[in-house]
Structures are given as structure tokens and as C-alpha cells.
Amino acid sequence: MKEIIPVTKPYLPSREKLNKYIDGIYERNWLTNNGPLVQELTKRLEEYLGVENLLLISNGTLALQIAYRALGINEPANGKPAEAITTPFTFVATSSSLKWEGVNPVFVDIDKDTWNLDPELIEEAITPQTRAIVPVHVFGNPCDVEAIHEIAERHQLKVIYDAAHAFGVNYRNESVLKWGDAATLSFHATKVFHTIEGGAIVFKHKKDLEKAKALINFGITGPDQISELGINAKMSEFNAAMGLCVLDDIIHVFQDRKERYERYMGRLSSRLERQCLNEHSSLNYSYIPILLDEENVLKDTLEVFSDNDIYPRRYFYPSLNNIDISSSCLTLPISESVSSRVLCLPIYSTLKAEDIDGISNIVNSVGGRL
Numbered sequence: 001m002k003e004i005i006p007v008t009k010p011y012l013p014s015r016e017k018l019n020k021y022i023d024g025i026y027e028r029n030w031l032t033n034n035g036p037l038v039q040e041l042t043k044r045l046e047e048y049l050g051v052e053n054l055l056l057i058s059n060g061t062l063a064l065q066i067a068y069r070a071l072g073i074n075e076p077a078n079g080k081p082a083e084a085i086t087t088p089f090t091f092v093a094t095s096s097s098l099k100w101e102g103v104n105p106v107f108v109d110i111d112k113d114t115w116n117l118d119p120e121l122i123e124e125a126i127t128p129q130t131r132a133i134v135p136v137h138v139f140g141n142p143c144d145v146e147a148i149h150e151i152a153e154r155h156q157l158k159v160i161y162d163a164a165h166a167f168g169v170n171y172r173n174e175s176v177l178k179w180g181d182a183a184t185l186s187f188h189a190t191k192v193f194h195t196i197e198g199g200a201i202v203f204k205h206k207k208d209l210e211k212a213k214a215l216i217n218f219g220i221t222g223p224d225q226i227s228e229l230g231i232n233a234k235m236s237e238f239n240a241a242m243g244l245c246v247l248d249d250i251i252h253v254f255q256d257r258k259e260r261y262e263r264y265m266g267r268l269s270s271r272l273e274r275q276c277l278n279e280h281s282s283l284n285y286s287y288i289p290i291l292l293d294e295e296n297v298l299k300d301t302l303e304v305f306s307d308n309d310i311y312p313r314r315y316f317y318p319s320l321n322n323i324d325i326s327s328s329c330l331t332l333p334i335s336e337s338v339s340s341r342v343l344c345l346p347i348y349s350t351l352k353a354e355d356i357d358g359i360s361n362i363v364n365s366v367g368g369r370l
């Protein structure tokens with residue numbers, strides 16, 4: 001049978017190495033609650049990423065929710081539910097997490113070239129209820145962080161970056177995670193760096209980190225002391241063990257992806273519209289997004305792909321202003337247009353060169369026609 005080619009496959013590190021970590025967990029019999037492997041992974045990630053105040057979380061969605069709470073943006077504003085200005089062109093968790101915390105997502109359109117939140121449109125969307133801006137570095141491409149920072153300062157808003165795609169990305173030679181009051185990561189199995197399920201928050205200020213530490217552990221702040229409303233969002237030792245193994249191999253993970261990324265770049269037609277990348281940024285090769293001319297062309301392309309057992313994904317469709325969690329019913333033409341025409345092509349460590357050539361041929365012949 002022909003092998004199916006999915007959009008991504010999780011990276012699996014050496015089983016032997018993972019077993020050694022698991023032996024340690026068995027010896028210590030310490031399975032969760034800020035165990036030694038969670039502490040080690042925290043330190044090693046801070047070093048690798050070049051950041052401080054990193055907190056490991058059980059997944060990337062709770063990382064967003066904890067960040068909102070630690071920064072107080074879920075609190076009502078002027079007696080009404082708080083609002084956060086965010087992008088409709090992202091994975092649903094960016095805005096469902098806001099809604100889940102009682103914050104209304106207010107969608108603002110994206111830039112037609114970078115596909116990130118358009119800073120020019122933010123100010124007109126600010127109301128007395130606005131507490132935060134929640135942008136996404138879409139496909140690891142850094143937002144216009146300076147412009148967003150300036151708007152946030154002027155209006156005293158918090159900024160929480162959903163940086164789920166931006167693991168290892170540097171902006172002007174420093175981690176892009178340093179921007180914002182907080183930046184969140186997802187370590188889901190499908191992401192470049194993973195812990196099976198997991199995530200992290202990088203806080204700008206240590207006091208917010210300390211608050212979040214209590215929030216992820218039921219609000220417990222000491223023996224017999226529960227200071228506030230918390231939840232359970234802790235990472236387990238088994239997840240940290242996987243993370244330590246993947247982190248040991250991260251150079252190879254990036255190298256494998258870089259080779260595949262470059263092969264695609266050499267083969268995909270230059271006629272295809274691509275995301276306009278931030279010129280001060282490094283790449284993490286996490287996604288291969290392409291933009292087709294029309295949704296019909298995208299559908300035809302998908303059909304040919306599925307006849308060949310190849311399954312690219314429509315990241316991100318639909319535009320989130322068109323789903324139920326949105327209280328407003330705006331049309332956001334750029335997000336809707338990009339969202340209806342964008343396709344992410346398969347990329348993972350074991351993807352074969354000949355498959356990249358085959359995928360590129362299909363894109364060029366079916367997707368590139370008109």
C-alpha cells in the first residue's frame with residue numbers, strides 16, 4: 001500500500017534515551033507537581049531560547065488562559081466584560097481561550113502580505129472595555145512588534161503574543177518571545193518542538209510568573225494556603241522527559257526541516273503567492289504555506305492531492321470572525337480571502353525528497369494554472 005503523506009508527523013526521539021529518563025522517574029517515584037525533569041526542562045528551554053521567566057504548562061491553550069489571568073485581562077472593564085483585540089487568521093484556540101476566560105475577542109483584519117494582525121487597524125477597534133491585544137506570529141513570522149508595543153503603551157493595554165508557531169524564532173537577533181507582557185508556546189505533538197501535549201508562557205515580569213505559578217496549581221501558595229482561584233495546568237514528568245529528548249535533537253529537527261523547506265523553495269513555481277516574511281527574523285521552517293489564486297483552485301488541488309494520498313491542511317480556515325464564538329458579524333475581507341485560499345504543504349523530518357518533488361509538481365500544475 002502507498003504510504004499516506006499527512007501535513008505533519010510528530011518527531012520521535014531515541015526510545016533508549018526516553019527510557020533512561022523514565023527509569024529515573026520510576027526510581028524517584030515523582031510523577032508530577034514541578035518535578036526534577038520539569039525543572040530541568042524549564043532551565044534548558046530558558047537557556048536555549050535566551051529568555052527568562054518561562055513557565056511550563058500542560059498545553060498551549062491553557063498557557064494562553066493562564067497568561068490572560070496572570071495579567072488580569074479577564075477582569076471586567078468599566079462594569080462590562082473585557083475585550084481583547086485579536087486576529088481572525090489563526091488556530092481557533094487563540095480566540096476560544098479568550099472567550100473561555102470571559103473576554104470578548106474583537107477581530108481586526110490582517111495585513112495582506114504578512115498575514116499577521118494589521119497594526120494600522122488596531123486603534124480604531126479600541127473601546128473602554130479593551131484590556132489587551134492578542135496577536136499571533138502566524139507560521140512563525142514575527143508581527144510588527146514595535147508598532148503593537150507603541151499602541152499598547154499609548155492606551156495602557158497588555159500584549160499577549162500567541163507564539164505557538166514561533167519556537168526558536170529570533171527577531172533582530174533576540175528571541176521574539178521577549179516581546180509582549182507574555183508570549184505563549186504550544187508543545188503539542190505536531191509542533192516543531194514538542195512534549196506530546198504541553199506549552200509554556202514567557203513573561204516579561206517576574207511577578208507575573210510568580211502569580212501564574214500559583215494559578216497552574218489550584219491557587220496554592222504555601223502549606224495550608226490557598227490565595228486565589230486557580231486551576232490545574234501543570235506539566236507532568238513524562239511530558240518533560242519527552243521534551244528533554246526532543247530538545248537534545250533540536251538542531252537535527254531544524255536541519256531536517258531546513259533541507260525540506262529549501263527543496264520546496266527550489267521547486268514551487270515562483271508564480272505562487274507566498275507569505276511576506278519579516279526581514280529581521282530567522283526562520284524555524286515550521287510550515288510551508290502557499291496562497292492559491294482562488295478557493296476553487298484550492299479545492300481542485302486538494303482533490304488531486306487526496307487521489308495521491310497526500311493531505312495538506314487548510315491552515316487556517318474558516319476565518320474566525322465567521323464562527324460561532326464571534327459576537328460581532330463583521331466581514332474582514334483580507335482574512336477571509338487569505339483563509340479561503342491558503343494551504344499548508346506537508347513538512348516533517350522523514351518526508352522524502354521525491355515526495356517534495358511530487359507535491360511541488362501537483363501544486364505547480366493544478367494550483368498554478370488559470
Ligand SMILES: *Cc1c(COP(=O)(O)O)cnc(C)c1O
Pocket residue numbers: 059060061062090091093094136162164165186187188198199
Ligand atoms: C497549536 C496552537 C494552539 C494550541 O496549542 P495546544 O497545545 O494544542 O493547546 C494555539 N494557538 C496556535 C496558533 C496554535 O497553532
